[in-house]
Amino acid sequence: MQVVTSIKKMQDIVRELKRTQQTVAFVPTMGALHKGHGRLMERGKQNADVCVVSNFVNAKQFNDAEDLKNYPRNPERDKEFSEAHDVDYYFAPADDEMYPPGFLTSVNVGFLSSRLEGEFRPGHFRGVCTVVLKLLHIIQPTHLVMGLKDAQQFVIIQHMLTDLCMDIKMIGVPTMRDRDGLALSSRNALLSDEDRQKALCISRALKRVHFLVKKQGILHSGELLQAIRSAIGTAGVELEYAEIVNKTTLEPIDHVVRGGTFVLIAVRIGGIRLIDNTRI
């Protein structure tokens, strides 16, 4: 695995990959890598000749300075983890390499960015889209591999690629869960044992929704949301939002449409924000 920190060097490598007609899968990350990232890397390797992973904690997508300061970082372990997953290039630019003085551009994907996560984290998706678009311009991948745990992020990036006519195939990888159901997330490392136990109410609530839809035929969003609220409320966890939305427009829907619906949840536990979702 080659570690690259300069944009110029990465662009030289990309030029050579293009000259030799190699397909490139790109996995953008903010480090603190876990098994979920490992699966993204595997999917990248399965779909392209070369897999590039980036590790860049993008300050522009944090609307809370404390959250940025506390974000888990473990660059040496991340490098070893990527190497063990057969990654070919590990791109880890410094902050001022990505955003040199005078950097002014930002990318905004309309109303999709201001709902849900956008309401609780204003400017978050502007930061995400700005960095992802810049990384895509540097790496010029044929495939972009991203996790579906961040469902809204996935939908927004997909929309951006379509709007900007970018010929990149997006691969969405289903959320990986621990045995007890907790969705893998870099932020899990920040949970105390007690809060981690409490966090299990999220996947339990999503499982309950599946049960109600699939086994009891309940499709009414109001009823399903009530079931989520009581599952989360009784666990003593602060629910930021629970919404049942169209999987493409992210607009709330009155009734679940099988095959076309996301159920999205965001909670706060002991100051840590966790999100999860399920597709129905």
Ligand code: PAF
């Ligand atoms: O999902 C993430 O880890 C980040 O939002 C991403 C896509 C790497 C952009 O910084």
